[in-house]
Amino acid sequence: MSTTDVVVTGLGATTPLGGDVASTWDAMLAGRSGVRALTQEWAGQLPVRIAAELAVDPSEVMERVKLRRLDRSEAIALIAAHQAWADAGLKDSGLDPERFAVSFGSGIGGAQTLLNQDDILEASGPRRVSPHTVPMLMPNGPAAWVGLELGAQAGVHSMASACATGAEALSLGLDIIRSGRADVVMAGGTEAVIHPLPIAGFASMRAMSTRNDEPEKASRPWDKGRDGFVLGEGAGALVLERADHAIARGATIYARLAGAGITSDGYDIVQPHPEGAGAIRAIRRAIEDAGITKADIVHVNAHATSTPVGDMTEIAALLTAVGDHPVLTSTKSMSGHLLGAAGALESIATILAIRDSVVPPTINLDDPDDKLALDVAAHKSRQLDIPAALNNSFGFGGHNVALVFTRA
Amino acid sequence: MATRAEITSGLAEILEEVAGVNPDDVAEEKSFTDDLDVDSLSMVEVVVAAEEKFGVKIPDNEVQNLKTVGDAVSFIEANH
Numbered sequence: 001m002s003t004t005d006v007v008v009t010g011l012g013a014t015t016p017l018g019g020d021v022a023s024t025w026d027a028m029l030a031g032r033s034g035v036r037a038l039t040q041e042w043a044g045q046l047p048v049r050i051a052a053e054l055a056v057d058p059s060e061v062m063e064r065v066k067l068r069r070l071d072r073s074e075a076i077a078l079i080a081a082h083q084a085w086a087d088a089g090l091k092d093s094g095l096d097p098e099r100f101a102v103s104f105g106s107g108i109g110g111a112q113t114l115l116n117q118d119d120i121l122e123a124s125g126p127r128r129v130s131p132h133t134v135p136m137l138m139p140n141g142p143a144a145w146v147g148l149e150l151g152a153q154a155g156v157h158s159m160a161s162a163c164a165t166g167a168e169a170l171s172l173g174l175d176i177i178r179s180g181r182a183d184v185v186m187a188g189g190t191e192a193v194i195h196p197l198p199i200a201g202f203a204s205m206r207a208m209s210t211r212n213d214e215p216e217k218a219s220r221p222w223d224k225g226r227d228g229f230v231l232g233e234g235a236g237a238l239v240l241e242r243a244d245h246a247i248a249r250g251a252t253i254y255a256r257l258a259g260a261g262i263t264s265d266g267y268d269i270v271q272p273h274p275e276g277a278g279a280i281r282a283i284r285r286a287i288e289d290a291g292i293t294k295a296d297i298v299h300v301n302a303h304a305t306s307t308p309v310g311d312m313t314e315i316a317a318l319l320t321a322v323g324d325h326p327v328l329t330s331t332k333s334m335s336g337h338l339l340g341a342a343g344a345l346e347s348i349a350t351i352l353a354i355r356d357s358v359v360p361p362t363i364n365l366d367d368p369d370d371k372l373a374l375d376v377a378a379h380k381s382r383q384l385d386i387p388a389a390l391n392n393s394f395g396f397g398g399h400n401v402a403l404v405f406t407r408a
Numbered sequence: 409m410a411t412r413a414e415i416t417s418g419l420a421e422i423l424e425e426v427a428g429v430n431p432d433d434v435a436e437e438k439s440f441t442d443d444l445d446v447d448s449l450s451m452v453e454v455v456v457a458a459e460e461k462f463g464v465k466i467p468d469n470e471v472q473n474l475k476t477v478g479d480a481v482s483f484i485e486a487n488h
Contacts (some may be wrong), residue, residue: 069450131449131450
């Protein structure tokens with residue numbers, strides 16, 4: 001390992017599968033689904049009445065008064081970031097704040113605040129609109145809060161690339177450290193839009209599963225019966241650190257973030273390029289950036305959201321850019337699709353797969369698509385020695401982000 | 409007509425709700441910002457809630473003069 005490598009030294013998450021990384025990972029390895037029927041009154045009128053809500057509500061771990069001034073996406077970003085900070089041993093470590101940056105994003109941002117405050121505006125007038133509204137709904141809010149609470153002074157950056165946001169935030173963190181602008185970056189993604197309007201919008205696009213009667217079976221990437229993604233909420237945070245900095249302070253190193261590739265399709269606002277051209281270029285760049293070859297990639301945590309078109313486009317891209325040898329999984333089959341947090345959570349899963357030599361399962365893959373020409377760890381987790389793995393993220397707007405992690 | 413003690417107690421309830429201030433810490437001589445850690449955005453919430461609770465109008469240019477709990481009590485007492 002070169003001293004200028006970038007390594008991962010801390011992980012944090014709050015997800016539909018657990019309130020922290022350990023419980024989330026245990027649930028993944030056990031093949032548990034975090035998807036449930038929505039019991040809120042507003043759900044009754046919607047065509048989609050299922051989602052993957054947080055396993056641990058922020059109110060269980062954060063003070064009420066603090067929550068009043070945070071959008072849910074900001075609250076969970078803070079919860080995940082504090083976990084990662086403690087996990088990395090950086091709490092009260094005397095880290096130079098001018099060498100510490102934040103790269104954190106959300107796909108949609110403070111939509112719940114915007115919509116809830118609009119309800120107040122309509123019902124009670126402008127004077128009753130909370131003075132916290134703007135800092136709660138601004139898209140840089142999660143990154144800004146994380147930077148504020150952890151004391152980052154080397155820059156606080158906000159990504160927005162839809163469902164590729166979390167991965168792009170990690171990629172920017174890699175760039176920041178490589179370019180010498182910081183020694184440590186808190187990177188990740190957050191999303192909390194389980195609210196009737198975003199659900200109605202995605203449902204109107206016919207992008208979501210309507211398997212309302214079988215919530216736990218609704219997210220089924222690559223299965224013939226797949227009918228759309230399941231919306232999830234959550235946040236994932238990763239401490240990225242220059243390798244020599246991590247070694248000097250005796251930090252525990254999970255893995256290397258060895259390479260990243262970012263491309264844009266330039267094709268359609270929501271449809272992926274039919275041959276996955278942009279995805280292929282992103283994957284190739286990430287592998288090249290990592291200084292390895294496609295033969296080295298033995299595991300892929302795929303984007304695979306359980307949509308009819310997207311899942312198979314990614315398979316075609318993987319066959320071209322990597323080959324037919326890696327063992328795939330889509331942890332979205334269990335967590336649902338965390339949109340802007342997906343790339344962060346799935347990077348955590350990829351890193352833990354490398355650490356524990358195990359591929360978490362893709363549940364609900366009962367009847368694989370005829371074009372699924374790759375080996376998927378269906379139903380059960382699978383032991384596998386993983387020196388290098390790939391994590392893909394694609395977002396509305398034609399964003400493609402591929403990340404390569406290797407064993408440190 | 410509320411007494412000063414009743415107004416103080418009403419303000420303490422508001423301060424607890426919007427800013428997490430312990431009601432036992434609320435007294436007339438306490439400064440909102442220096443003693444009770446109420447920041448500028450939370451102060452706006454306190455004002456709006458106090459207007460509703462006590463049926464008064466607290467103009468924005470008056471808010472800057474309300475440094476202590478006692479200042480606010482006096483204003484509410486004189487105007488409600």
